[in-house]
Every structure is written in structure tokens, then in C-alpha cells.
Amino acid sequence: MTMTAMTPAPGLKMPPEGARLFAAADPSQATHLATYGIIPDVTPAQLLEQVRMSGLTGRGGAGFPTARKLEAVTSGSKGPAVVVANGAEGEPASRKDAELLRRAPHLVIDGIEVAARITGAQEAYAYVRAEVVPDLRQALAERRPTVKITVVAATDTFVSGQETAVVSRLNEGPALPRFSRHRIFQRGIGDRATLVQNVETLAHLGLIARYGGVWFASAGTPESTGTFLTTVHPVTEPLTTAPTVWEAAHGLSLRQLISPAAGRPVEELQAVLIGGYHGTWVPLPAALDAPLSRAGLEQYGADLGAGVLVPLASTACGLELTASIVAYLARQSAQQCGPCQFGLPELAQNFTALATGRVGRGGVEAVRQSAGLVENRGACKHPDGTTRLVRSALRVFEKDVTLHQYGRCLARIGEPYGGAR
Amino acid sequence: MTRPLIVDWTACEGRGLCADLLPEVLTQDRWGYPQNRHPGPILVPDELEGPARQAVRMCPRLALRLESA
Ligand code: SF4
């Protein structure tokens, strides 16, 4: 394999060992350049070839191959394309995009410039959580970007980061998912071909443009290349206590990632929620040594999604936690599609009834039925993401589901419901 | 051969005209929204293409689209 894109350019530093995205000690441009050097001046075709070789996939949750998305935008473009850096991070359990923008804003900007070079875009948007807008503005003020980058504060709702919602918002519309007769890569912002890419994906792109695809794939596993950012929650009160964001190589085991924050032997955990509120429950300790990679998580029907990990203690009730998440997700429906608008509240109600031991046998069936009523029936992934979580809970907490139907709970095995609350 | 029938769920108001015109494929859910009789994507077999096209034309919200296979 020739490495034309790797021809050393003046000022290019050697790739850092270990942490990649988080290698710089502070977010300033000076430290950024001292850590990574400058991006070599190579052609768009050479850049795209390196992205292809890297095996990089989208880090926003869907995991789509980045090279294919870049190609789709490039070939679907009649006029100049538009690049969107998506850092909306509407998922409340995720912190990694905000953390990245705080610690390494220049890598994200590099990625925007590289994506623009590949797609021929002259204009870009950074759609990020309001709290990190100042960090990004500060970084932009330190350099002269090669494309016009407009920073827009994202709306603070769960579905605001869905691609069609981002495009709608940047088209001066509401931050709501849209049904579209066209694909965004053909017609997005201002009806132009649009590349919507998660900010972490772009940051990796900024490094691939420097060190090449082979370097990128030297970390991780053969099918899940590179490093990824993960938001790891502590075991106690996972929904309220501050999580930690780590950069990890794909293939690391669950044990390695959740141990530091667990505060107890990880063998005492009963499950971990992988991927966030639209994610999948995975049983512990069975999966403790599962490698965090596509292949490693496949047998559990899970994937890393946007990298959220929420471990659950054996003394907690997984159904109760799931019920509160489903109730939240039902409230976050954008109320545009009937099945989602009416079906999610019903699903939440049925699940809560099950989790609080208020239904007898048949409680699970009611949950399954209302899940079936929303699946595949919305303009965005919200209904399907919610049922994915629900179905994994029924699977992983199967024993508890049975007990709850008899008014008992594994987490409080001695107490009948009613007495305890 | 079958063709996918796409529903724009943000436009559909769930009065069920499409389910009346295409009962072999669609029914209505409890709220009146069109529901596939089979799990998965809504697929229209060739012999029902006529009624399917009529449903697309008659939908008051222009919420239906019949794709080519
Ligand atoms: S599926 Fe739900 S969240 Fe998505 S656009 Fe429709 S109503 Fe909104």
C-alpha cells in the first residue's frame, strides 16, 4: 500500500502514543500544534483514501462508515456541499462530545476543514451544546479557518441531535426530526448536499489526515478500528452522579472500563446499559470480559452507540431504572407522529406498571404489545431506540420480570411490593 | 415482486382512508393510524399496485409514497 498522504510535511509531529484525541495538555492552538503538528497538504482523493483505509465509523451512535458517507456527499453534490459538525449530544447520559469540545476544539475544527476539503464544501456549521459554544468560539478566534464555520447552539432536547432535526434547525426551522423525500447527503441545508458528522468522528478525521489510515487502525480491533470516547457512569445513582469521559481503544474489556469508577468489585454488578437511553442492557458478570468492539458486543445484541456505559448494582432494580428512562423518552417525543405520540406514553405506562409490580401475569405481554405498536412507525429513530431498550430489559432482567408479575422484586427479595413503598 | 409503501408519519392524521382502500396490506391501530398487517416495512405486492396508487393519490395529507422496488 502506498502512503502518499503520509509524505512527511514540514511541521508534522509523530503520532502520539496512547491517548489520541486527548493527547494535548490544554485546548489552546499552541499546545494543539505542538502536540500534533500541521495537516499535510494532500489532495482530497488522497485524504479520502486514507479515511477508507482507517475503517473509521461514525461516533454519534449509528456507526456508519465515514468514508462511505463522505463519498455519498461528494458524488451527490451538484453545487458546493455543506459540512455540519454535530455536537448536539441530546442524550442526557452522554458527555463525551462536550468534553471533546472543551479539551480539543482544534481537532474538531481540523476535522471540519478536512471534511470540507474532501467534499468541496466552502461552508460549515458547528451545532453544539450551548455550554461549549464559548470554548469553540475561543478556538476559532485563535486561527483562520479554511472554510466559513458558523457556530449554532443546539436545542436541549433528546431528539435535537437526529440528523434531520439538525438540518431542520440549521435551515431556520424547529429542531425537530423531519420526514424527507430526499436523503440529507443529496439535499440538506439550503437543498445542498450535506454531510452531518458527529464532532468526535471529525476529530478522528483531523488525525487521520495527519498520520494516515494505517496509523488509525493500529489501535482497536480489525473490525472496530481506532479509539473511541466513552462516558462511564459510577454505579451509585447512575442518572445523577457525574460520569467520567475516557478515551479507550476498541477491544478493551468492559471490566477495564467500569472498574475504576465502580467503587466495588465489578463481580457484584448485575448489568450494564451500553449505548445510552436508546441502548441495550447487557448481563453482568457474564459479559465482564467482553471486548468493547462490534464483534465483542454482537452476541449481546448490543453496540457501543455513542459510547455510554451505565453499570447497575445487583442491589438495584433494572426494571425500575428502565421504567424511569422510558418515561423520560416518552416525554421527549417530538409529538409529530401519531404512533410515537400516543404509543410511547402507553409503553411507558405499561412498563412502569410492570416495574412497580402492579400488574399480574400478562404485564410483559402488554409491554411487548405496546412496543410493537411504535416500532418502525416514526419519522426518526426515537420509537425504535426506545423499544430496543425495552426489549433488552425484558431479556436481561427476565427473572426479575417474572418476579415482578408476582409482586416481588429481585433487588428487594424479602419485601412484597406495597409494604416497601 | 413488492414495493415499499412509505408513510410520512409527521403528516398522517390517522383517519384511515388508506386502510379502507388497501385492506389486504393495512389495518388501523387503536388511534386510527395505518398499521402494517405484517411485521417490518410495509410492502405492496404487484397485484395490489392499483389500490396502493389510489391510496397514495387520495390520502388527504399526501402522507403516502409508493417506492419502486
Ligand atoms: S418518531 Fe417521535 S420523536 Fe421522531 S419525529 Fe416522530 S414524533 Fe418526533
Ligand code: SF4
Ligand atoms: S390516508 Fe393518509 S392521512 Fe389518512 S391514515 Fe392513511 S396515510 Fe394517514
